[in-house]
Amino acid sequence: MDILTWGRNPWDQPVLTHISWNLLWAALFAGLAFLVAHASYMIFSAHRKRHAAETDAMEIARADLPDRIVRHSLPARLFHWLMAAAMFTLLITAFLPVVGLRFPWVTWHWIAGLTLTGSILFHIIHATVWLDFWSIWVGPRDLPELRAELLRDLGHDVPGPRPGKYPLGNRLYHLAIVVVALVAVVTGLCMMVRIRTPFFTRNPYLFSDTTWGVTYVDHGLAGVTLVGLVIAHVYFAARPEKWWITKAMILGWITRRQYLEHHDPDRWAVRQLPTPNSATPNSTTPNSGLASPTL
Amino acid sequence: MSLSRRNFIKGVIAGGAAASSAAYLFRGAGSLFGQTSAPGSVERLLSLTVNGQTRRVDVLKQETLAMTLRYKLGLTGTKIGCDRAECGACTVLIDDVPHYSCSVLTHTVRGRRIVTIEGLEGPGGVLHPVQQAVVDEQGFQCAFCLPGFVMAAVGALKTNPNPTREELAHAVSGNLCRCQDYDKILTSLLRGAEYMRRTT
């Protein structure tokens, strides 16, 4: 199986053009294989969850917390779904023609790419200024949590740390998507110089042949990796035991019980808000106190 | 001088025929000059009808008619100018229709009548009327393009024996003359048409 596709220039020198589309099938296969493997593991595993009694006790102890706890603010949710729409458009316009469903895709692709770029810029500023910037990143301080989570997965009842706002898996996924999406975005922005856009004169000689080849290969690698990552993401979002997180990305809040069951209140401290938050318009209990954690 | 040149050419033709019949000896070997044959593909040995004669010749699958005529059959009157269907020097008649022989695979004209400039002469070496007209009118300068022009004109005269100057110009518009001698060429070819009408 070829990994790269080479062309030959008129001097018969090899020129790197792009990745081999075999890699698309490899990424699809890897994504689906992970899905099947994880699903069958979940059926047979002895994953250790917090006992209901344990959570009941905690809920009584923390009755001062409101019923609903804001997990994702409206701007954060809008960003997420805009980015998702852009990402799906990008993947569809990129790969449907490759698998044989042909249509004029280039204009849609770069418009979606610019949308993604814009939403990412917004997200960086929003997360830096208004959100708890560090809550999504992973580092050495997460090793105890990793160990505890692994042991729980193996069926042990361990007291170790529970996740803060984002579970470890979430944070690792975010890291992967940051790296891959930034590669795709940066290379994609460079590649816009090679096509016709209203912004600048097309100039395929901006970089040398080799640099362009590497740019296209990086863009392609990031693209097929995104196929695998998006499959995994959609899979987790659709899993029943993760549905409460997915719901939070739609509605914005989680219940007090979910908060206590899955999170470490010390690592994701909820502070009481003086007034109700309009971020939960669907709230059926308007009198219930609302809390905004340190986002 | 012209006789010895003709004899020389005939000698070359005989040599080519000998070489191609020698190839019969190796038929069973499955590989002729290193080219193997896939089942169902064409046979390399074929019969060509050139200038009224049936010629057995060993032809590569990728060989053009111009190459076969010049280098297998010794008919070097057909010139190769551009080898890209852009100049007309290689024009020959296939079933009386002018074609660029550089752009015809020899295997595609099996069983068809090919006439080259060598095939125009009548019995006893009498020049074809168009050839005679070219001599009389001194139509060409260097004459590298001559065989192509004459063949294109002879082919056109078969469908339109009485062309106007414009019609004949259109008929030989697929031939280039590097000497830019078009006016004289047309005059001589028109004279050729006139000679032909007189002879028939």
Added chain:
Amino acid sequence: MAVIRDVMPAFELFQPTSVEAAQAVLDRYGAGAWVLAGGLDSLDWLKDRIRRPQAVVDLGAIAELKGIRERDGGLEIGAMTTLTEVVRHPGVRERYAILLEAAEAAASPQIRNQATIGGNVSQDARCWYYRAGWPCYRAGGNICYADTPDAINREHAILGADRCVAVNPSDTAPALIVLDAQMVIRTAGGGERVVSAEDYFVGPGIDITRMTVLEPGALLTAIRLPRTWAGAQFYFEKIRDRQVWDFALVSVASAMTTSGSTIERIRIAVNGVAARPLRLRAVEAVAEGRPRNEATAVVAANLAVEGAQPLGFNAYKVPLMRNLVKRAIRGVEAAAWTS
């Protein structure tokens, strides 16, 4: 790229006598197979060593692909019919004279004697960067050498470019589009598929490496001319540098019926301005029902070139196309040339 070398690199040559047998060979060799019709496009590729097929399938021995037949009050032209045969056919002359003019405008007499109408509509782009073997978009790469600030692109596209700015070189294509010709395709699976001439050609946005809808292994077997436009008022004009050999800089074809001085129905197509021959539907819509005069022609012609994006050296094609569209509506004498 006229560089004489010895002979072409070796390939296997097949001369099947039926379409089925031809497709069996195409199937057997897959990407290594090459379809040979008249050979005027093919042999350039092979001689220049830009394409090196393992097997060449010559369609010349397939009788069913040749000749012109009456069909449903129209004509059916076998794909392997030569352009000269098309030009000389009385039925074409009487009813579809625009196709005669277009075929007669192609290349040179010797080429027309050998080139086929199927090959003429299916031939590859003539962009020299592509033809010279540069790894451009059309060749499967990721660059267009012709659309750069300093590229030689006098003959390239002004409309519909999507990364690739090559133009379709076919002379008969615009004539077939205005005649509403139906292209009969034998798919790789052996089925028959009929597409209109307009849809037979694909632009680079849809598929940057192909000129037509022909999938690998599929063959164009015939072109059907329906009764629809038989005997209409036709206009064809091809502008080129030399009157022989050259491909069109811009060509235009139109068919119309009039009642009095009003344009009843019109179809108009241009080639040489985009990677596929363009049917000018907007122009047709504007012209239909209007008097056939200078005012209509000017409106239609201005509409035709809307959205044109000239490259470095082909801005002349915009007024050229505009004036040809004008002529296609008014006729060459009546239409005033405007720059």
